[in-house]
Amino acid sequence: MRAIVSMARGLARRFRHNRKGSAAVEFAMVAPFFFALLFAIIEVGLFFFAGQVLETAVQDASRLILTRQAQDSKMKQDDFRREVCNRGKALFNCDGVYVDVQNYGSDFTQVSLAPPIDKNKNFVDNMKYDIGGPGDIIVVRVFYKWPLFVTGWGFNPSNLADGNRLLMATAAFRNEP
Incomplete structure (x- = not known):
C-alpha cells in the first residue's frame, strides 16, 4: 500500500513540475468565451450593417x-417592395421584406410610428400601401426579420x-406638388 501511495506522490510531483501543454490547457479553458465574444461582435456588426443597407x-x-414616379407608373405594393429588394438583395431574402406606405394627408401630427410587434413579441403583418397625391405626407416603413445565430450563449x-x-x-416626406 505504501508503495502505491509513494508512487502516486511521485507521479503527482512530476505532473506538477511539468509545464508542457499548459498553454493548450489554458487556451481550452478560455477559447469558448473568446469565440462566443468574437461571434457576438460579428453578429452585431452584421445586423447593424444590414440595418444601414435597408x-x-x-x-x-x-x-x-x-x-x-410611382404614382405616374401606377406602382403597386409588390412593385415597390421589389424596388427596395433590388437595392439590398445581397443581404435580404425578398420574401421576408414587408413594406408599409401610409398617407397622412397634410398633417404631420397624425403620423404614428409604432413598431408592428404585439405584446407577445410577434410580428403583426398589417401593412398598407397608400402613396397619396401631390403635397401629401407619406411615411414609408420597411421591415425585415433578420436571423440571429449567437443567441444561445447568453447574448x-x-x-x-x-x-x-x-x-x-423609415422615410417620411411630403410628396412633390
Whole structure:
C-alpha cells in the first residue's frame, strides 16, 4: 500500500513540475468565451450593417414616391417592395421584406410610428400601401426579420419571439406638388 501511495506522490510531483501543454490547457479553458465574444461582435456588426443597407434602400426607393414616379407608373405594393429588394438583395431574402406606405394627408401630427410587434413579441403583418397625391405626407416603413445565430450563449439581441431581430427603416416626406 505504501508503495502505491509513494508512487502516486511521485507521479503527482512530476505532473506538477511539468509545464508542457499548459498553454493548450489554458487556451481550452478560455477559447469558448473568446469565440462566443468574437461571434457576438460579428453578429452585431452584421445586423447593424444590414440595418444601414435597408435604410439606404428605403431612402432610394422612396424617391420614386416623392417625385411622383410611382404614382405616374401606377406602382403597386409588390412593385415597390421589389424596388427596395433590388437595392439590398445581397443581404435580404425578398420574401421576408414587408413594406408599409401610409398617407397622412397634410398633417404631420397624425403620423404614428409604432413598431408592428404585439405584446407577445410577434410580428403583426398589417401593412398598407397608400402613396397619396401631390403635397401629401407619406411615411414609408420597411421591415425585415433578420436571423440571429449567437443567441444561445447568453447574448440575445432579438426583439421577436421567434429569436429574430426585426430591422426597421423609415422615410417620411411630403410628396412633390
